[in-house]
Amino acid sequence: MTRFIDHHLADASRPAASGRTGEVFDPNSGLVQAHVALGDKAVLDAAVQAAKRAQPAWAATNPQRRARVMFRFKALVESHMDELAHLLASEHGKVIADAKGDIQRGLDVVEFACGAPHALKGEYTQGAGPGIDVYSMRQPLGVGAGITPFNFPAMIPLWMTAVALACGNAFILKPSERDPSVPVRLAELFLEAGLPPGVLQVVHGDKVMVDAILDHPDIAGVSFVGSSDIAHYVYQRGVAAGKRVQAMGGAKNHGIVLPDADLDQVVADLTGAAFGSAGERCMALPVVTPVGQKTADALREKLVTAIRALRVGVSTDPDAHYGPVVTAAHKAKIEDWIQTGIDEGAELVIDGRGLKLQGHENGFFVGPTLFDHVTPTMRAYQEEIFGPVLQMVRVDSFEEALALPSAHQYGNGVAIFTRNGRAAREFAARVNVGMVGINVPIPVPVAYHTFGGWKRSAFGDTNQHGMEGVKFWTKVKTVTARWPEGLVEEANTFVMPTLA
Ligand code: NAD
Numbered sequence: 001m002t003r004f005i006d007h008h009l010a011d012a013s014r015p016a017a018s019g020r021t022g023e024v025f026d027p028n029s030g031l032v033q034a035h036v037a038l039g040d041k042a043v044l045d046a047a048v049q050a051a052k053r054a055q056p057a058w059a060a061t062n063p064q065r066r067a068r069v070m071f072r073f074k075a076l077v078e079s080h081m082d083e084l085a086h087l088l089a090s091e092h093g094k095v096i097a098d099a100k101g102d103i104q105r106g107l108d109v110v111e112f113a114c115g116a117p118h119a120l121k122g123e124y125t126q127g128a129g130p131g132i133d134v135y136s137m138r139q140p141l142g143v144g145a146g147i148t149p150f151n152f153p154a155m156i157p158l159w160m161t162a163v164a165l166a167c168g169n170a171f172i173l174k175p176s177e178r179d180p181s182v183p184v185r186l187a188e189l190f191l192e193a194g195l196p197p198g199v200l201q202v203v204h205g206d207k208v209m210v211d212a213i214l215d216h217p218d219i220a221g222v223s224f225v226g227s228s229d230i231a232h233y234v235y236q237r238g239v240a241a242g243k244r245v246q247a248m249g250g251a252k253n254h255g256i257v258l259p260d261a262d263l264d265q266v267v268a269d270l271t272g273a274a275f276g277s278a279g280e281r282c283m284a285l286p287v288v289t290p291v292g293q294k295t296a297d298a299l300r301e302k303l304v305t306a307i308r309a310l311r312v313g314v315s316t317d318p319d320a321h322y323g324p325v326v327t328a329a330h331k332a333k334i335e336d337w338i339q340t341g342i343d344e345g346a347e348l349v350i351d352g353r354g355l356k357l358q359g360h361e362n363g364f365f366v367g368p369t370l371f372d373h374v375t376p377t378m379r380a381y382q383e384e385i386f387g388p389v390l391q392m393v394r395v396d397s398f399e400e401a402l403a404l405p406s407a408h409q410y411g412n413g414v415a416i417f418t419r420n421g422r423a424a425r426e427f428a429a430r431v432n433v434g435m436v437g438i439n440v441p442i443p444v445p446v447a448y449h450t451f452g453g454w455k456r457s458a459f460g461d462t463n464q465h466g467m468e469g470v471k472f473w474t475k476v477k478t479v480t481a482r483w484p485e486g487l488v489e490e491a492n493t494f495v496m497p498t499l500a
Helices: 041-060 063-079 081-092 096-113 155-166 181-192 207-215 228-240 263-279 293-308 328-343 398-407 421-430 466-472 490-494
Strands: 003-005 021-026 031-037 123-129 132-140 143-147 170-174 200-202 221-225 244-248 254-257 287-290 347-350 369-372 389-392 413-417 435-438 474-482
Touching: 021 081, 031 081, 041 132, 041 143, 041 170, 041 200, 041 207, 063 081, 063 096, 063 155, 063 181, 081 096, 081 181, 096 155, 143 155, 143 207, 155 170, 155 181, 155 221, 155 466, 170 207, 181 200, 207 228, 221 228, 228 244, 254 263, 254 398, 263 293, 263 389, 263 413, 287 293, 287 398, 293 347, 293 369, 293 389, 328 347, 328 389, 398 421, 413 421, 421 435, 466 474
Parallel strands: 003 031, 143 170, 143 221, 170 200, 221 244, 254 287, 254 413, 287 389, 369 389, 413 435
Antiparallel strands: 021 031, 123 132, 132 474, 347 369
């Protein structure tokens, strides 16, 4: 008997299970370790009804008290860090230290949400006219929902949950069905921290559940993170149903290496950013673009040495640089992309296919892979591979290097490595990408700034967390109040009021 991962609902009187379940693998062994409930409209509706009952009292709880729940939750997650990291690694496959980073980056957003009283302060103008004051307030949307990908099962649910809750919303989370256990544990810890029942619930499922969320008339806002085609679909269907929607999609981030860069530092940064978490990060650097053939040759030589020294291992191996990919299907997809790269004429310098780890022969491991002489017309360059595959695209000038990520269909992140501040500054200003690193390989902004890409990496116009997150999860109400001393002149009441 495998473990069963159920929805985390507020009401005991839940609808009967649909009977559909999904398999959750241990990517290290390749074995099914649990089954997860795959819910439907009825399960979602039960969650929405409970959320609607709980939300008004939560919204009426003053923001400082809501923030105190966040403080307690943060402490609880910290005290459960080891347990959560092991659970996360066992379903996702990332190594324990990386799993802790996943959780910590989520906690950073919880810390930001602890500042909700400050973030939610409105604006006020005294004396906008005679006896007239104007003020605005941020009010919660009501019931919000989040749909999250497999690759950050703690950080991304917390991006949404922490901000939505701190703003006074009730929240329904639909995590990836491939690694659903950590989101459930986080919801349990929120309850322990004092969050009232019904304010946060977790429903599991696939497209059936996502469609139910998008169509439900009582869900006011939906935040999605996942692959681009699905992000676009979620955005369109959600907006058509009258919801506020932000939908983050896929990525293909470039690392630009100028001839003056410190190549040893670049290699250390690149190997971490390209192969860390088996390349399953939307801010990974799967493309490296050295400027000039001399830079490219020198970089390639150092990269080959560094990549050959990488250790792929099980998640619990403290010496492993990265672990298995999430499923057998994803492993097969990555290996197909490697074949496509070869067929399209790129030079395969290091081939990571067919890696078998002793004692874990059925695990979903893919060795680090390096391609050189990749060109922009190749499909393997244009599409996201989302695995431990680094592609070198050689260019001859700064302008060419700037044009590549700018023209790519994705615009999530980009990094430039150089000692030339002026070149870096110009690159950052001109590149057509949403998040830029200057000698920073994974430029995921800190929690009090905001996260979001451009082009097919994000649909909708509001980013995750920071004040953009607060804006997404609230609506502004503006009050114009008049307390005149005497009678107001009657003549004024029939024309559009002005202050002239
Ligand atoms: P995915 O698109 O397969 O799944 C994301 C969510 O959508 C899951 O909850 C899943 O259940 C649901 N879903 C899957 N198929 C669906 C369908 N046909 N209709 C409706 N919903 C569906 O993504 P994934 O494989 O879990 O995650 C990896 C992807 O996420 C990569 O493309 C990666 O770049 C992207 N990602 C983007 C960001 C970002 O902020 N831009 C961050 C992390 C991951």
